[in-house]
Amino acid sequence: MHRILVFIFLVLSVSGFSQDHSHVMGRKLNFPDIPGYKTLKCDFHQHTVFSDGSVWPDIRVQEALLDGLDAISLTEHLEYQPHKDDIPHPDRNRSYDIAINEAGAHDLIIVKGSEITRKMPPGHNNAIFLSDPNKLLVDDSIQVFREAKKQGAFTFWNHPNWTPQRKDGMATLTDVHRLLIREKLLDGIEVANDQTFSIEALQIALDNNLTIMGNSDIHKLIDWDFKVDKGGHRPITLVFAKERTAESIKDGMMNRRTVAVYKDLLIGRDEFLIPLIESSLKVTAAKYIGKYNVLGVEIENLSSTDITLQNQTGYTLHNNNDMILLKAGEKTTIEVKTIERKPDVSLKFLVLSAVNAPNKHPSITIKTAVEETKQ
Ligand SMILES: [Zn+2]
Numbered sequence: 001m002h003r004i005l006v007f008i009f010l011v012l013s014v015s016g017f018s019q020d021h022s023h024v025m026g027r028k029l030n031f032p033d034i035p036g037y038k039t040l041k042c043d044f045h046q047h048t049v050f051s052d053g054s055v056w057p058d059i060r061v062q063e064a065l066l067d068g069l070d071a072i073s074l075t076e077h078l079e080y081q082p083h084k085d086d087i088p089h090p091d092r093n094r095s096y097d098i099a100i101n102e103a104g105a106h107d108l109i110i111v112k113g114s115e116i117t118r119k120m121p122p123g124h125n126n127a128i129f130l131s132d133p134n135k136l137l138v139d140d141s142i143q144v145f146r147e148a149k150k151q152g153a154f155t156f157w158n159h160p161n162w163t164p165q166r167k168d169g170m171a172t173l174t175d176v177h178r179l180l181i182r183e184k185l186l187d188g189i190e191v192a193n194d195q196t197f198s199i200e201a202l203q204i205a206l207d208n209n210l211t212i213m214g215n216s217d218i219h220k221l222i223d224w225d226f227k228v229d230k231g232g233h234r235p236i237t238l239v240f241a242k243e244r245t246a247e248s249i250k251d252g253m254m255n256r257r258t259v260a261v262y263k264d265l266l267i268g269r270d271e272f273l274i275p276l277i278e279s280s281l282k283v284t285a286a287k288y289i290g291k292y293n294v295l296g297v298e299i300e301n302l303s304s305t306d307i308t309l310q311n312q313t314g315y316t317l318h319n320n321n322d323m324i325l326l327k328a329g330e331k332t333t334i335e336v337k338t339i340e341r342k343p344d345v346s347l348k349f350l351v352l353s354a355v356n357a358p359n360k361h362p363s364i365t366i367k368t369a370v371e372e373t374k375q
């Protein structure tokens with residue numbers, strides 16, 4: 001018995017060792033902190049059997065742990081309860097209670113939330129950081145937001161591009177949404193939901209100072225819907241928070257400090273998008289190649305998303321046209337023809353895989369000293 005235990009211990013520690021030294025990114029999502037804030041990975045729109053989802057809440061917790069998320073919310077439809085004959089659901093806190101119990105010893109923040117499920121307008125909206133979702137079972141579709149706000153909730157407009165409610169897929173603000181925004185009853189909007197991205201929703205966020213969000217809206221399994229085995233991942237909201245607490249996440253969201261991640265697209269305001277991308281790209285070497293005046297700049301992409309840059313350095317490149325793909329978790333060398341040898345460089349790129357407005361891309365600058373090499 002003792003020998004078997006020792007053997008198992010050895011196997012586990014050896015496999016742990018090889019994992020630590022692997023340079024291939026695992027499924028856990030990575031996004032580095034930015035100056036002044038922690039970068040927290042969140043998915044605030046998910047379903048379980050307690051509304052129209054297909055799994056028990058513990059599975060959502062396990063999926064989030066596999067993806068390395070910091071916070072989730074299970075946002076069951078308050079008004080749409082197709083499983084209620086099999087699973088009576090008089091207490092709308094139940095999904096949260098099971099999830100928080102499962103999260104127990106794990107380091108995952110669970111935020112209490114609900115999906116307010118109405119016809120358009122106002123369509124579907126989530127309220128998170130609630131204290132008691134039962135109190136949101138009211139008929140009036142404006143009053144329900146007032147009740148959520150009374151509980152200190154953060155509210156956001158879900159999938160404004162959802163074709164069953166918006167046939168042409170064009171997210172469009174209605175008078176009801178204008179009223180909600182004016183009365184400070186609506187804080188955010190999903191620009192990415194499940195398998196869709198809405199550039200119109202991004203414009204609505206910018207025009208109305210709403211928090212930019214991306215969420216999975218998962219009903220079945222994350223692995224199946226987002227093809228995790230093929231390197232896919234769910235949409236998430238990165239929240240820039242002072243601390244890794246629910247309170248601090250709420251503060252970040254109330255103050256619009258987010259970037260949404262959808263496939264390999266980063267969506268946000270320059271104020272957070274630029275530091276996120278600059279923190280994700282680390283220069284690991286910068287030296288002239290042999291005796292020539294071609295500078296090799298090796299850049300490691302520390303994030304879980306591929307980053308595509310367009311050259312705006314003012315120099316031409318030796319090993320690329322103007323487009324550079326920096327693969328997630330990998331090191332890539334860019335060869336820059338600086339004409340003469342420089343002691344340091346400041347290289348400007350347009351980030352084609354990020355948007356700060358419809359079809360507008362942020363610019364980043366990579367500054368580095370050049371290692372001395374013999375000419
Ligand atoms: Zn919905």
Ligand SMILES: [Zn+2]
Binds near residue numbers: 045047217
């Ligand atoms: Zn939903």
